[in-house]
Amino acid sequence: QVQVVESGGGLVQAGGSLRLSCTASGLTFADYYMGWFRQAPGKEREGVSYTTRGGGQTFYADSVKGRFTASRDNAKNTLYLQMNSLKPDDTAMYYCAADLSWSTLRGGTGAKYWGQGTQVTVSA
Numbered sequence: 037q038v039q040v041v042e043s044g045g046g047l048v049q050a051g052g053s054l055r056l057s058c059t060a061s062g063l064t065f066a067d068y069y070m071g072w073f074r075q076a077p078g079k080e081r082e083g084v085s086y087t088t089r090g091g092g093q094t095f096y097a098d099s100v101k102g103r104f105t106a107s108r109d110n111a112k113n114t115l116y117l118q119m120n121s122l123k124p125d126d127t128a129m130y131y132c133a134a135d136l137s138w139s140t141l142r143g144g145t146g147a148k149y150w151g152q153g154t155q156v157t158v159s160a
Contacts, residue, residue, distance in 0.1 A: 038062035038149050042132050045154030048122055052158070056117040058132030058151060065113040065134075066090075068149075069141045072106060072117050074128035074156075081131070085117065086142050095142075099125075122158045129153040 044056040056072070069089055075081040085106040087094045094106045105118040115132055133147035141147050 040132055040134060040149050040151035042130060042151040042154040045130060045156045047157045047159065049159050050123055052122050053118070053120045054122065054156060056119065056130055056132075056154060056156075058115040058117075060113050060115075060132075060134055060149070063134065063149070066110040068134040068136060069138050070106075070108060070115045071133045071135075071141050071147065072115070073131045073133055073145070074126075075131070075153075076128040079128075081145055083142065083144070084130070086138075087115065088138070119156070122156075124158045124160050126156060127158050128156060130156050 039062055040060045042058045048054055071086045072084040073081050074084050084100055085094055085096050087106050087108055091108040103121045108115045131153045132151045134149040135141040135147040
């Protein structure tokens with residue numbers, strides 16, 4: 037059974053940092069493209085970052101470029117999201133997703149596996 041579990045969320049002041057982790061089990065992690073998504077109250081879920089299977093390339097939403105860095109450790113079946121210079125607009129539930137298809141992952145909410153999310157709240 038596949039499980040995807042996010043952790044590391046919390047409450048932080050504007051300008052602060054958080055590091056999210058996403059650990060997947062029950063699948064061959066290195067075979068999967070991985071992404072971070074977020075959903076703020078009253079808004080649609082949006083893609084934050086998309087990382088290739090080997091971790092050599094990551095693509096970011098314009099809103100987080102230069103502030104967020106995604107990485108993965110295939111030996112630990114874990115995806116990370118380092119978030120710096122956080123803003124109140126970054127407040128959202130953050131989700132990790134996995135899919136065998138790059139286009140499906142980047143297409144929106146159609147990825148095969150999702151975690152339950154971890155809440156990030158940034159105070160002004």
